[in-house]
Amino acid sequence: MTEMIQYSDEKPDLPDASTASQLPAPSGFRLLVALPGVEETTESGLYIPEERRDAESVASIVGCVLTKGPDAYSDESRFPNGAWCEEGDWIVMRAYSGTRLRIHGKEFRIINDDSVEAVVQDPRGIVRA
Numbered sequence: 001m002t003e004m005i006q007y008s009d010e011k012p013d014l015p016d017a018s019t020a021s022q023l024p025a026p027s028g029f030r031l032l033v034a035l036p037g038v039e040e041t042t043e044s045g046l047y048i049p050e051e052r053r054d055a056e057s058v059a060s061i062v063g064c065v066l067t068k069g070p071d072a073y074s075d076e077s078r079f080p081n082g083a084w085c086e087e088g089d090w091i092v093m094r095a096y097s098g099t100r101l102r103i104h105g106k107e108f109r110i111i112n113d114d115s116v117e118a119v120v121q122d123p124r125g126i127v128r129a
Contacts, residue, residue: 026069033063
């Protein structure tokens with residue numbers, strides 16, 4: 001039986017105010033997404049090595065939408081019901097999607113607006129199958 005990797009249920013830690021200006025502003029139809037931290041232990045208390053946590057973070061399928069580009073969800077023919085998510089929402093996206101970047105030790109992604117698969121209330125327990 002394999003242990004399930006747990007994501008933190010808190011909004012991802014962001015760089016402090018003095019470095020927050022280094023966060024990129026997504027252009028066009030893109031979204032800036034912060035990835036949650038991966039817990040250091042499994043539900044049963046087993047320690048997860050840093051290498052495994054990093055690998056899980058890279059393949060993460062959940063994230064928190066920080067900002068939307070100026071054209072995100074503006075095409076009414078593609079999004080007739082409006083935006084699929086809002087800033088602050090936890091989303092499910094494809095593993096390895098978007099452009100990965102790390103700023104002050106925190107992982108972020110810039111993804112296309114149509115890469116959002118779902119909005120979830122609680123990311124804990126959601127893992128790749």
